[in-house]
Amino acid sequence: MDQRAELSEFLRSRRARLKPEDVGLPDFGRHRRVPGLRREELAQLAGVSVAYYTRLEQGNGRNVSAEVLDAIARALRLTEAERAHLTHLARPMHKKKRRAAATRAHAVRPQLQHLLDAMEGVPAYLLGRRLDIVAWNRMARALLGDFAALEPDERNMAWQVFLAPGARDLYADWDAKATEVVSVLRMYAGCSADDPRLSALVGELSVKSPEFRTLWAAHTVQDKGHGTKRLRHPLVGELTLTYETLRVPDDHDLALVTYTAEPGSPSADALRLLANWGADEVAGTR
Known part of the structure; x- marks a missing residue:
């Protein structure tokens, strides 16, 4: 770029x-x-x-x-x-430093995966550069889809939102989710213009999604933070969840994203139901 x-x-x-x-x-x-x-x-x-x-x-x-x-x-x-x-x-930053940072492989420490796995009732995943989904727990898999079954290039939040078949059904306010994803991806692009994988991702999305092309051309920018999402799950119906984004202290390219429901709400009951069913059973229904 x-x-x-x-x-x-x-x-x-x-x-x-x-x-x-x-x-x-x-x-x-x-x-x-x-x-x-x-x-x-x-x-x-x-x-x-x-x-x-x-x-x-x-x-x-x-x-x-x-x-x-x-x-x-x-x-x-x-x-x-x-x-x-x-x-x-x-x-x-200097071009060589930008390229080195962009091409450095993500290394998820085992302790971070242990942390994800310990969050048994909380859907959680790690986002890396260019919104790659680099690690997740069983609740994230049950709520958002079977990341393990995807091709590596498809384990990306932008790819999922714009090209995955079920995205428009999963996100109740797809337009808002799409705008957020493009704005965060644009923020990353400002730091990593020499990232060849980013260029390939933007190229693929631009060719295959007219909505992405329009949003990318608007140059909106935001960092991923916190807020509320409404999801329509094929098994437990509509959920209203709050999400938080926490940067990993020793690797600011990594961000922990968690979803929680208000205690005592129907959404909390739905999350418990997902936890009891298990990720394998839920993934098999999609």
Whole structure:
């Protein structure tokens, strides 16, 4: 992936979403030829020259200071995740370091698998780079599908959401899940433009899923955090679950994702039912 093109397209997309009235500037209505703010308006808000901002928006982020990036982030009203993404695009680590990090194999410590297995009533899995699903417990398998039966390239959350046959049935709000997955994948892409497997994944999804193409072009960015998901399970019906994402301290490329239900709720009863049935029996029904 072209880091300069990514920087250019990201800045253009963030500028286009702002209206003059959003930032206290007069709006000249039909006389405006571009959506959102003009470059000169954004440069004025950020306190930089138009020429300097134009070079940055053309993908030339060499030697840009943290102070200038912070000023542009404030002018564009970026979220914390978007600020981090902008920094990764404008001031990337050395190309050799990026490639080494992207191609380093995931090594899941046995202790982490033991932790997953000990969470008997809690669906839990480990996400790695590019949203690869690298480890899971029996409850995650019972709730989300039989990861062990998949091809290695299919053990990926983005692949699952956009290309797996049952994804639209499993996620009650598929559109929200799809947007979240693409936004998190885009966040990773900002740090790892030299990852050949990421390029292959984005290429495959773009070819096979028009929804992915549309969402990828929007350049939305977010980090995976916490929230609520509604799932429609083929055996236990609809569940409302909260999820948490916890980074592994000695490997920030790994994230532990857990699903829990409110105590005493129908969803908690459904999870207990899944636990009693067992992953093998549940997987066999799909």
